[in-house]
Amino acid sequence: MLGLVPSASLLGVDGHAITVEVHISSGLPSFSVVGSPDTACREASGRVRAALLSSGATWPSHRITVNLAPPTVRKVGAGLDLAIAVAILVASEQVTQEAVAGLAFLGELGLDGSLRPVPGTLCLTEALGERAVVLPAASAGEAGLVGGRTIHGVDTLARVVACLRGEEPWPVAANEAPPPALPAVADLADVRGQPVGRYAMEVAAAGAHHILLLGPPGAGKTMLASRLPGLLPPLTDSAALETTRIHSAAGLGLPAGGLIRHPPFRAPHHGASSVALVGGGSLTMRPGEISAACHGVLFLDELAEFATHVLDALRQPLEEGVVRVARAAATVTFPARFLLVAAMNPCPCGYGGRPGGCRCTDGARARYQRRLSGPLLDRFDLRVEVSRPSVSDLMSRSRSEPTAAVRERVLVARAIARARGTATNAAIPVDRLDELAPLGDGAADVLVQALQSGRLSARGLHRVRRVARTVADLQQHEAPVTAAHVAIALSLRADASLASADSPALSA
């Protein structure tokens, strides 16, 4: 007596179609799962047996063998519970094989027979092809995002059995998604004073430039960073689906309606391991924080407190927009196109930015700065010193320019950049800079002065030119960039070595 039921299992952000085969033969009562299950999957026996008995079905007192095919794919988690339960019903002839034709099953079972959602429903549904999918009612909205599929959202195993026996009609998921609610983002109007910090966030949003905020404790670095997602445009359809898939696979909460329409904001703590940040894990291959921040903002507060190897793991994804995680069991690729915002104190005491202000020993300063590799610091197009707002600004009743007004300018600047044929200004290739960001009168002179005095490196030159393009776009200035645009770009790029203990005045 055999039962065959299709389902799916998750690896990284991709679903893999699985066939659950159950064979019931005479022999001493037993239950075994074969075909690369992990621990949670193997423990299905307890949940499935209790759920079947709670739902009024019979547990066959025979030898039960569950095979999860193909055996080369590792099955993770409890998402196959429902499929195993249905396959047992078929194999024990409580339900006919014809009744499950054209259906696939996803969901975890509670001991009372309730159906619980599983992470990655979106990706799993995609992997199931044209079949109608039976899954927990709570996941129906998310599965409906795939489109063109019939989704049956059911809340208990008892109802699944009733529907399979033809005693009840399959419930049809209400497919109209509620309009995406505007997320409650922090408003830029709450940031008092700080004209340069605010402007730097505007430039970062307009050109998708990675930004490093430097400053003493209490200068408002975190406050500024949390305002950035509100300045970014809403996600395109494909970006929204990609981000939603990652959040679904990572088991993160999805908004009402299922689809993530607004740029996510992820702020992992500086104790994060490289697996937590980049993704992986020996079995689950879960996407990390940088993928969860895909098409949104990754905020690393206290950048220098992150472990060096964790930060260096960011370099490849920053360059390529994807992260490839290789493990003995499998290699997966996660999308990771994010806007990086980092904040740090210039030295351990926090006051070393100001010349003569530092209280640290030379060794402490050197150790602190060694934690950040030059190549990583170089990825930041914008490096901005944030200073504490004055008391009068803090107590002022007048509110600053709100997010909505700044966002208008950002959207216009982004449209100008897109019309030139590049996604964002940060992505202008070096060989097209002369074509897309030509230097107007006097602009080259400013750059030459900065290069000759050693204030600007050859590597920094390209980045300054891209930022200057964004500054010009924000003013809707489509002609070649001017000296003032270049000067602003230079002033928003503080020296990577931070303030040196030896005054630069002496090197003259």
Added chain:
Amino acid sequence: MTADRALGCAILLAGHPGVGPRRLAELLAGPGAEQGWRDVGGDPLVDPERVLATHREAGVDVLLLDDPEYPERLRSDPEPPAVLFVRGDLQAIGSTSVAIVGTRRCTGSGAGVARELGRDLTEAGVAIVSGLALGIDGAAHRGVLDAGGAPVGVVGSGLDVVYPSRHRDLWDQVATHGVLLGEAALGVRPAAWRFPARNRIIAALADVVVVVESHAAGGSMHTVHEAIERDRLVMAVPGSVRSPSAAGTNQLIAEGCPPVRDATDVLVALGLTAATRAAAPDPRVRPDATGRAVLAGFDWEPATLEHLAVRTGLPLPDLALALETLLAAGWVDRAGGWYERVAG
């Protein structure tokens, strides 16, 4: 050659990590260098004469207290270095000398003042003593070199162990044009206790100690303490009451140290007549009205772009362009995200 052997043993003792200046003086005055080397458990296989030869080959003179070459100012000190290592010409110490000391983490303006004092006092015929550290010390030495003078550098490590390594060029120039002094044998790494010990030599060599910038508690305050013990005059350059790097110097002035505004104040204190220095025309391109407004916004304190934007009220494009022009012309300096006004 027992004299050489004794001198070699004195060098070995001066390089021994367990022997400080006081113990060294006791050993040399009591049992003598050879017996002292045995007493501290020194390696008997080391050849003292070879060690002495190594120093001579490196151009380092080794002077004991009774050496006729030994500087008189140090010999009369209550705690003279029992063994003095010298690279360069001891004549640089001169008859009148001023120590210029201060914090390593100085502002650009503090470094500028130190450099000017070094230059102007050298031109007035005063020898300048300092400690070759980063910041104020280095600036003072560079000021002496600007004026073509002979700097006196007192260091806390062996004369071949450049510390800080960033000052290698300055180290060599001081030895070439002036003199490097220390009480550690070649190869001795800088240990934390050697710097306070070095400070007492700086105080002993100077008639006046000028502190240019110092945090409330800093190494310069130790030099001040040593100078007061030796009855040397301590003077301080006043700074902004808001500047953390001027907290120590302002405190000194509050306690009664005479302030130093320029080299003349120091020369008057030394009883010398100040040669008035003809004000040279500033070679820098005169800034335009926006540039002058930005310079006025500095108030002679370090400022971020944000400070300047708020103080001047200028639109960011104008401000950024003005700053780039001022940077290029040398009116302003930039360190990290901070800008500083540079004096003429």
